Structures are given as C-alpha cells and as structure tokens.
Amino acid sequence: xxxxxxxxxxxxxxxxxxxxxxxxxxxxxxxxxxxxxxxxxxxxxxxxxxxxxxxxxxxxxxxxxxxxxxxxxxxxxxxxxxxxxxxxxxxxxxxxxxxxxxxxxxxxxxxxxxxxxxxxxxxxxxxxxxxxxxxxxxxxxxxxxxxxxxxxxxxx
Amino acid sequence: xxxxxxxxxxxxxxxxxxxxxxxxxxxxxxxxxxxxxxxxxxxxxxxxxxxxxxxxxxxxxxxxxxxxxxxxxxxxxxxxxxxxxxxxxxxxxxxxxxxxxxxxxxxxxxxxxxxxxxxxxxxxxxxxxxxxxxxxxxxxxxxxxxxxxxxxxxxxxxxxxxxxxxxxxxxxxxxxxxxxxxxxxxxxxxxxxxxxxxxxxxxxxxxxxxxxxxxxxxxxxxxxxxxxxxxxxxxxxxxxxxxxxxxxxxxxxxxxxxxxxxxxxxxxxxxxxxxxxxxxxxxxxxxxxxxxxxxxxxxxxxxxxxxxxxxxxxxxxxxxxxxxxxxxxxxxxxxxxxxxxxxxxxxxxxxxxxxxxxxxxxxxxxxxxxxxxxxxxxxxxxxxxxxxxxxxxxxxxxxxxxxxxxxxxxxxxxxxxxxxxxxxxxxxxxxxxxxxxxxxxxxxxxxxxxxxxxxxxxxxxxxxxxxxxxxxxxxxxxxxxxxxxxxxxxxxxxxxxxxxxxxxxxxxxxxxxxxxxxxxxxxxxxxxxxxxxxxxxxxxxxxxxxxxxxxxxxxxxxxxxxxxxxxxxxxxxxxxxxxxxxxxxxxxxxxxxxxxxxxxxxxxxxxxxxxxxxxxxxxxxxxxxxxxxxxxxxxxxxxxxxxxxxxxxxxxxxxxxxxxxxxxxxxxxxxxxxxxxxxxxxxxxxxxxxxxxxxxxxxxxxxxxxxxxxxxxxxxxxxxxxxxxxxxxxxxxxxxxxxxxxxxxxxxxxxxxxxxx
Numbered sequence: 059x060x061x062x063x064x065x066x067x068x069x070x071x072x073x074x075x076x077x078x079x080x081x082x083x084x085x086x087x088x089x090x091x092x093x094x095x096x097x098x099x100x101x102x103x104x105x106x107x108x109x110x111x112x113x114x115x116x117x118x119x120x121x122x123x124x125x126x127x128x129x130x131x132x133x134x135x136x137x138x139x140x141x142x143x144x145x146x147x148x149x150x151x152x153x154x155x156x157x158x159x160x161x162x163x164x165x166x167x168x169x170x171x172x173x174x175x176x177x178x179x180x181x182x183x184x185x186x187x188x189x190x191x192x193x194x195x196x197x198x199x200x201x202x203x204x205x206x207x208x209x210x211x212x213x214x
Numbered sequence: 215x216x217x218x219x220x221x222x223x224x225x226x227x228x229x230x231x232x233x234x235x236x237x238x239x240x241x242x243x244x245x246x247x248x249x250x251x252x253x254x255x256x257x258x259x260x261x262x263x264x265x266x267x268x269x270x271x272x273x274x275x276x277x278x279x280x281x282x283x284x285x286x287x288x289x290x291x292x293x294x295x296x297x298x299x300x301x302x303x304x305x306x307x308x309x310x311x312x313x314x315x316x317x318x319x320x321x322x323x324x325x326x327x328x329x330x331x332x333x334x335x336x337x338x339x340x341x342x343x344x345x346x347x348x349x350x351x352x353x354x355x356x357x358x359x360x361x362x363x364x365x366x367x368x369x370x371x372x373x374x375x376x377x378x379x380x381x382x383x384x385x386x387x388x389x390x391x392x393x394x395x396x397x398x399x400x401x402x403x404x405x406x407x408x409x410x411x412x413x414x415x416x417x418x419x420x421x422x423x424x425x426x427x428x429x430x431x432x433x434x435x436x437x438x439x440x441x442x443x444x445x446x447x448x449x450x451x452x453x454x455x456x457x458x459x460x461x462x463x464x465x466x467x468x469x470x471x472x473x474x475x476x477x478x479x480x481x482x483x484x485x486x487x488x489x490x491x492x493x494x495x496x497x498x499x500x501x502x503x504x505x506x507x508x509x510x511x512x513x514x515x516x517x518x519x520x521x522x523x524x525x526x527x528x529x530x531x532x533x534x535x536x537x538x539x540x541x542x543x544x545x546x547x548x549x550x551x552x553x554x555x556x557x558x559x560x561x562x563x564x565x566x567x568x569x570x571x572x573x574x575x576x577x578x579x580x581x582x583x584x585x586x587x588x589x590x591x592x593x594x595x596x597x598x599x600x601x602x603x604x605x606x607x608x609x610x611x612x613x614x615x616x617x618x619x620x621x622x623x624x625x626x627x628x629x630x631x632x633x634x635x636x637x638x639x640x641x642x643x644x645x646x647x648x649x650x651x652x653x654x655x656x657x658x659x660x661x662x663x664x665x666x667x668x669x670x671x672x673x674x675x676x677x678x679x680x681x682x683x684x685x686x687x688x689x690x691x692x693x694x695x696x697x698x699x700x701x702x703x704x705x706x707x708x709x710x711x712x713x714x715x716x717x718x719x720x721x722x723x724x725x726x727x728x729x730x731x732x733x734x735x736x737x738x739x740x741x742x743x744x745x746x747x748x749x750x751x752x753x754x755x756x757x758x759x760x761x762x763x764x765x766x767x768x769x770x771x772x773x774x775x776x777x778x779x780x781x782x783x784x785x786x787x788x789x790x791x792x793x794x795x796x797x798x799x800x801x802x803x804x805x806x807x808x809x810x811x812x813x814x815x816x817x818x819x820x821x822x823x824x825x826x827x828x829x830x831x832x833x834x835x836x837x838x839x840x841x842x843x844x845x846x847x848x849x850x851x852x853x854x855x856x857x858x859x860x861x862x863x864x865x866x867x868x869x870x871x872x873x874x875x876x877x878x879x880x881x882x883x884x885x886x887x888x889x890x891x892x893x894x895x896x897x898x899x900x901x902x903x904x905x906x907x908x909x910x911x912x913x914x915x916x917x918x919x920x921x922x923x924x925x926x927x928x929x930x931x932x933x934x935x936x937x938x939x940x941x942x943x944x945x946x947x948x949x950x951x952x953x954x955x956x957x958x959x960x961x962x963x964x965x966x967x968x969x970x971x
Contacts, residue, residue: 074476074508081508085451090443091436093629094507095580096661100903103580131436145434152426155873156289157433158580158629164434183912190903192580192630193289194880195873196914 062123064089065133075121080104082120083130091131091161095190102189105162106130112169114162114188131161134168143214144168147206155193163189167203176207264398267356269316269331270300270349273397277380279306282316284331285341286601287429288579288631289877290933291870292341294428296349298867302420303353303413305377306393313428318603318623327618334625335602337636337745338792339833339931342866346929354410356400363399364391379419415864415927424869429627441599441626442658444586450653453510453660454484454643455517456497456667459896460526460740461489463498464519471516472502477509480651481517484643489525489740492705494612495639496667496742501647507658526740527896534739534893535571538675538696541735542569546694547710550719553729558690562681565690566768568761571958572753573890574673574698574741576906581629582664587644588654589614594621594645595654599628601635609638613645632881633745637669665906666898669744670891672698672716674737676757681729686769688780691727693717693757696735700743712736718750718791722758722799722831725787726780741893747881748934751832755938756945756959759828763946764955773946774810774827778803781829793834793931801925802829805838805859808923812857813840822846823854824950828939835935836861839879839943845952849969851961853883853944855917862930865922875920875936882940884909888960 059072083089095103104116107129174181266272272280287293319330364382365372375384383390432438469481486498504510586597644657674697681690699712713734766773784800806829829838842855865871888907900906945956954968
C-alpha cells in the first residue's frame with residue numbers, strides 16, 4: 059500500500075507499485091485532468107507537481123511518491139476556487155485549441171515561473187521545450203507565460 | 215467503412231438539405247421536419263422539453279440559454295463559433311449562453327438514414343461553412359417564434375414587435391417580455407410557412423467579435439472531458455497488440471504470461487482486414503482486456519505473438535522512392551491536358567525541370583486514439599473522440615450487425631483531429647472487443663500504437679517542368695506525380711480515379727498557363743493513407759510555391775513580382791474541386807503583397823538572412839506567409855520572424871481564426887523540420903516523439919504576426935487554410951538566406967550537410 063497526498067487529500071494505492079503515477083491518478087483516483095500523451099516522458103502532457111516541482115507522471119512509479127505531495131491541475135486553483143495566476147493568464151490570452159495538452163503546459167509553467175519570475179523568451183525556450191502542443195498554441199502560450207508573470211508580480 | 219470521402223460526400227449532400235423525410239428544400243426549412251421543429255407531441259408540460267425550442271435551444275427559467283452544438287470540437291473552435299451564430303440570430307447576450315454537446319442524430323427512413331440535427335462531421339474545413347446558414351436559421355426561427363408568442367399574448371400584430379437581447383419588445387400597447395416567460399408558449403406554436411429573416415451584417419453584435427473559447431475554464435482547471443476520460447459503470451480497459459507488419463497477421467500467440475499479470479481478464483485474437491480490402495480496422499492483432507489501463511498495457515508486454523509478416527514484408531521506403539523515380543521516366547495517366555504542352559515546351563526559350571520529395575507523415579493528435587463501447591444484444595453505446603460520428607455509427611454497425619438506429623454515438627471533446635479521426639477504425643476495434651467479452655470497455659491506444667498505425671499523409675515524388683518565353687512568361691507547365699494515393703483501398707474506387715485525391719486539376723496555376731498538363735502514377739505500397747490537414751494541398755502548395763521561386767531565380771525575376779504578375783487582379787475563376795465553385799486569385803495577390811509589406815520584403819538583408827514568401831488557395835480560403843530566417847555557415851537555421859495572413863471572407867469567430875492560422879503555421883513548420891514516416895521490411899520505423907519530432911516552443915519565434923484580412927460577408931473554412939503556404943515560405947526563405955534549395959522534406963540534416971559540403 060502506497061500512501062501519499064493528492065491535492066491536499068490523503069490518497070493510497072494498493073495495486074502494482076510499479077504502476078505509473080499517471081494511471082493511478084486517472085484510473086484509480088479518477089483525476090482525469092492529467093493527460094496521457096506519450097508514456098515516455100517526451101511530451102509533458104502528464105506533468106504534475108511532486109512536492110511543488112513539475113515532473114512528468116507517465117513513467118514515475120507510484121511507489122516513488124510515497125509520502126509526497128502530488129498536485130494535479132484539479133488542485134492548482136486556491137481552495138476558494140480562485141484560479142492560479144497561470145490559469146488566469148491562460149484564460150485571458152485564451153490559449154487552448156483542443157486543450158488536451160494544456161493541463162501539462164500549465165503545471166510546467168507554474169513551476170517554471172517560480173524559478174524564473176520574470177522570464178525572457180530565451181528562458182522560455184530553454185526551459186519549456188519539453189512540452190508539446192500539437193495544435194501549435196505556442197505563440198499564445200508564450201504570451202500567457204509573460205502575462206502570468208505580470209499577474210503574479212502585480213498580485214492581481 | 216473508413217471512407218472519409220464517402221462521409222464528406224454525405225455531408226456535402228446532406229448538409230445542404232435539412233433532410234428528414236423524402237422532401238427537401240435546399241437551404242431552407244422544411245416545415246414540421248426541420249431541426250427546429252417544435253415537436254409538440256414530445257413536449258410535456260413541466261418538463262425540460264417545455265423550455266426547448268427545437269433541438270438546439272433551451273431557455274432556462276433564469277434567462278440563461280443553453281445552445282446545442284451538433285459538431286465535434288477538435289480544437290477548431292466550432293463549439294464556440296456555431297453557438298455564436300445561433301445566439302446572434304436568437305438575439306441573446308453571449309454571457310448568458312452555455313453550450314451542450316449533442317450526440318449523433320440519425321433517423322431511419324424508407325431508403326436509409328437521414329440527419330436529425332443536420333449533417334454532423336468535421337473535415338475539409340466545412341464545420342462552420344456548412345452550418346453558416348443552418349445555425350443562423352435555427353436562431354432566427356426561434357426568435358421569430360418568441361416574437362409571435364409575445365404578440366399573441368399582448369394581442370398585437372407580430373410586425374409591431376422586435377427583440378433586444380433576451381426580450382421581445384412590442385409597441386402599442388408598449389410592453390416587453392423576457393424570453394424565458396415566452397418559451398413555453400413559443401414551443402407550442404406551429405412554424406410559419408416561411409424562412410426566417412436573417413440579420414443584416416451591420417446589426418451583428420456577436421458574429422465577428424473577439425469572444426473566448428467557451429470551454430476554456432474547464433480546460434485550464436482539468437474538468438473538460440475528452441474521450442480518454444470516459445468512465446462508465448463496470449467498464450474494463452483494453453489494448454491491442456497490432457501487427458508490426460503492414461498487412462501482417464497473427465500466426466499464433468502465447469498468452470500464458472500475459473494472463474498472469476494482475477488485473478488481466480481476457481486475451482483474444484482480432485482479425486484484421488484482408489490486404490487490399492477496405493479498412494474496417496487497420497491491423498490484425500491480439501486484444502488484452504484488464505481492470506485498468508496499466509494492467510492491459512503490462513499484459514500486452516507479456517504477450518508472445520508469432521506474426522506472419524504477410525504480403526508487404528518487403529515494403530521499404532528506399533524501394534518506394536526508387537519506384538517513384540522509375541515511374542516518372544515513363545508515361546503516366548494524363549488527367550488534365552490544356553493546350554499543347556509538348557509543342558509549347560519545344561518552342562520555349564527556357565525550360566526548367568525540378569523534382570520534389572514529400573514523405574509520409576502521421577497525424578499524432580495529442581490525445582491518443584481511444585473509444586468506449588458497450589455492445590449488448592440489441593443495442594450498442596459508443597463514446598468516442600471522432601471527427602465523423604456518422605462513420606463511428608457505420609463502423610459499429612459493420613462490426614456488430616446491429617441496425618444503426620440502435621447504436622448510440624456520444625461525441626466527446628476531441629484532443630486533436632487533423633484528419634486522423636475522420637476514420638473510425640478505433641471505434642470498430644472497441645466494438646469488436648466489447649462484443650467478444652460482453653463487457654463495456656474502453657480501448658486505449660498508446661503513442662506507439664498511434665505512430666505505427668495511422669492513415670498517413672500520402673508520400674510522393676513530384677516533377678514539375680515549365681517552359682518560359684524570352685520575357686520570362688510561363689507558357690507551359692506540367693506536374694507529374696508518382697505517389698501512394700489516399701484513395702487506395704477505398705471501397706468502390708477504380709484505379710483510374712486514384713489520382714483524384716492527389717492532384718486537383720483546377721488548382722493554380724491551371725488557367726494561368728496556356729499549355730498545362732497533369733500526369734499521375736500510382737505506387738501501391740502497403741502503407742495505409744488518409745486525409746491529413748489540407749489533403750493534397752499540403753504537398754502541392756510546397757511543390758508549386760517552391761518551383762515558382764526557382765523559376766524566378768533561374769530567369770532573374772523577383773519571386774514576389776512573378777507571383778503578382780501571374781495571379782493578377784481580382785476575378786472569379788471556375789473551380790471544380792472542394793472549396794469551389796470559384797477561386798479568386800486576386801485575393802491571393804492581396805495577401806502576398808500584404809505579408810511581403812509587413813516583413814519589409816524589399817529591404818536588403820545581410821548575408822545569411824533572407825525572406826521567403828508563399829501563398830495558396832485551399833478549400834475555399836486564402837492564405838499567405840512570409841518567413842524571415844537566418845542560416846549560419848554551419849547550417850544552423852533560426853526562424854526569426856513570421857507574418858501570416860488569412861482571408862476567410864467574413865471571420866465569424868476571429869479569435870479562433872487567428873488561433874487556427876497560428877496553429878496551422880506551426881504545423882507547417884513542424885512537418886517541414888523533422889517529420890517523416892519510413893518503412894523497412896514492411897514495418898513502420900518510427901514509434902514516438904523521439905523519432906517523430908513535433909515542433910517545440912523554441913522552434914517558434916516570438917515575432918509571429920497572424921493577420922485576418924476581411925473580405926466579404928461570406929465565411930470560408932479556416933482550419934486547413936493556413937497550413938499549405940507555411941513550409942514553402944520557410945524553404946524559400948532558407949534559399950534566400952543561404953542559396954540552398956531544399957526540394958525534399960523534412961529538412962532534417964539537409965541544410966547542415968549542404969552548408970558543410
């Protein structure tokens with residue numbers, strides 16, 4: 059039995075401990091906001107936060123998150139429902155097309171902005187190129203990242 | 215099944231008629247049988263139905279309006295754009311609108327099936343255009359009924375009433391009544407025998423305004439449900455080990471280890487189609503059913519399958535390209551032949567010949583294929599991310615033998631289409647597995663499954679030859695194409711029609727060059743092929759727009775001026791293909807001048823930096839690109855700046871038009887940079903994003919303008935239009951910067967190699 063926390067709630071899993079966290083979240087905990095993209099850590103669609111750090115969950119064994127805090131897209135907004143600045147920026151710029159990759163993009167961006175609160179385009183290119191958007195929303199993702207940095211700074 | 219052509223034809227025919235019974239009236243409502251019909255018999259007092267006006271509109275007691283969207287949302291924005299049309303004509307505040315996804319609606323008729331909610335399916339950039347009149351009429355008819363209900367209540371003539379958002383306003387005696395207070399009365403009124411009056415464009419309050427995506431909040435909070443998120447009672451999970459060989463078969467399999475995997479419930483063989491037969495599913499294989507996705511995947515890993523490589527075991531990309539080159543040395547099927555090409559060539563001052571190579575590419579929507587199916591004795595329920603729900607219905611019917619009216623197709627939000635989900639092979643697979651096991655199941659494909667089992671964009675070798683007179687005017691032009699036609703293995707498709715998916719006779723520059731010939735050669739390699747964003751155009755634009763630049767260079771002309779001279783002023787030319795009936799080349803002239811101007815085309819650039827242009831007419835819409843790139847001495851390519859422009863007539867939902875133009879441009883870059891599917895020993899060699907790379911954010915410059923140039927009052931399609939000119943504008947820019955002409959995609963290492971050597 060593996061015990062951990064998901065979105066500030068206790069969670070446990072008593073199946074195959076090699077099961078990737080992604081499938082535990084999706085199939086067992088019914089948190090389907092985290093998406094399956096490649097199963098190989100190549101696209102970032104399954105990005106979640108483990109103790110606050112953005113990581114892909116498709117190859118991460120559930121055993122490795124024992125005792126840790128997992129945050130998924132469903133848990134990113136504040137408890138009162140107020141959206142995270144990155145979510146706000148995503149809405150303001152209206153980033154999504156099909157939307158499938160956007161949970162991963164948002165989770166990766168929130169962690170990125172913690173490290174680069176005022177990122178340059180080059181910072182974005184160097185740190186967020188692990189993510190794939192097949193619809194090609196990159197121009198708006200870039201804009202939304204800058205906007206999220208502004209929102210965070212201004213405390214909007 | 216699988217014939218997206220048949221689907222498209224069905225849509226083309228059926229969308230124009232709101233056919234439910236035998237009688238049809240093009241472009242207007244058939245009384246009592248229209249999708250907006252009030253269906254009084256169905257309305258019971260005190261039920262939700264009482265608050266509905268036809269199938270599409272529900273007005274809630276608080277005045278909020280729920281609008282049905284009948285089309286699949288694949289990221290193109292129809293779930294916003296189509297309700298915008300309804301809301302505009304209904305005359306309600308957009309902020310009061312929410313959107314409900316409608317399932318597939320078909321009705322059994324004496325001679326087949328008819329649409330209940332209008333034609334449903336998204337492909338060929340028709341999602342908006344085919345519903346432009348229909349959805350406005352849905353809204354306008356409902357508004358008219360509300361007016362009549364108000365007039366009756368106030369005992370005034372309907373002609374003295376009008377609406378303001380959410381209200382009917384009547385004069386003498388003056389009074390205004392909220393829609394929600396009228397809905398029950400309106401739902402009980404018969405429809406008048408006339409089409410509703412549509413708004414004048416000047417009165418639009420919603421159409422043409424920059425609204426946001428209706429589901430954006432659900433998406434950014436992880437609540438939006440895609441096919442893959444389906445979870446139904448008692449559902450099991452399934453994967454399939456498909457033949458790694460094109461047309462290979464299962465000789466035998468050993469499932470003893472697979473069945474030991476905790477959670478695996480069943481393992482069995484899936485029969486694939488016979489080679490050369492139309493596809494219902496893509497491949498033979500072995501299904502593994504389990505109590506979780508991961509258990510099914512682990513079970514599949516533990517399978518031992520002995521594959522019969524089958525008749526295509528020697529298929530090989532290298533051989534494919536040699537065959538194509540060999541074919542081009544002979545005479546092919548001449549499919550268009552204007553004037554006297556041979557004579558014009560012999561009289562030409564200059565003749566130029568080039569070959570261009572375009573690879574197989576895969577769709578790779580971010581959401582891998584998946585489908586929920588529950589087949590019972592007398593019915594079937596499908597929940598699928600599909601572009602073509604009617605195809606899903608046919609696929610399930612083909613597998614189960616059930617009548618289609620007993621098959622329910624629910625449409626989810628779709629994690630990308632690009633043409634992949636015009637084909638419902640994964641629906642057929644899911645139905646097969648549910649039928650075999652009796653369980654409700656969700657079939658899941660992995661990324662590897664998706665890369666190796668696709669209906670790929672056809673690959674081909676194009677040869678263009680042109681003759682020019684002493685003034686540099688093009689007098690003769692031929693495009694000769696040896697390719698793997700998309701129509702291969704389509705039902706009832708004669709060999710002599712295979713070219714029709716690959717060469718569109720009325721495309722530019724036919725009718726611009728007097729002596730014009732198109733010639734086709736078919737390569738029957740076993741690679742499955744299908745529609746991929748802007749089919750046909752996605753390769754032909756590259757070939758034509760590259761060659762024009764080469765002509766300009768060889769004859770000392772300016773690439774922009776040569777295009778302007780050729781395309782000329784505005785005029786309507788006949789266009790027989792999809793996107794017709796006319797093509798106005800002057801709209802391309804306007805666009806290419808615009809993008810050239812925006813990127814300071816005429817400005818002299820330092821060595822290693824250059825600008826390239828391209829423009830193309832696709833499925834009724836017009837687009838142009840200007841790329842500015844730098845190429846280092848080592849062949850390092852940097853895209854510095856992009857200016858893209860689209861003319862889609864009236865932009866109904868400009869926010870989505872801009873998004874589609876951006877996305878199509880990125881797609882053009884993505885495929886041009888690194889995407890290629892190759893085959894060796896009858897097996898697809900790529901498997902995931904490491905060897906089938908998609909563009910990343912670093913590939914896309916921050917200097918990226920996407921412009922919408924308004925034209926008239928009629929919208930054209932949008933989703934595919936922005937794709938075709940992107941890649942040739944890029945490679946034309948590379949030539950301008952480096953002198954290296956890339957005639958083969960993807961670019962891959964070619965530029966580095968050319969600069970090194």
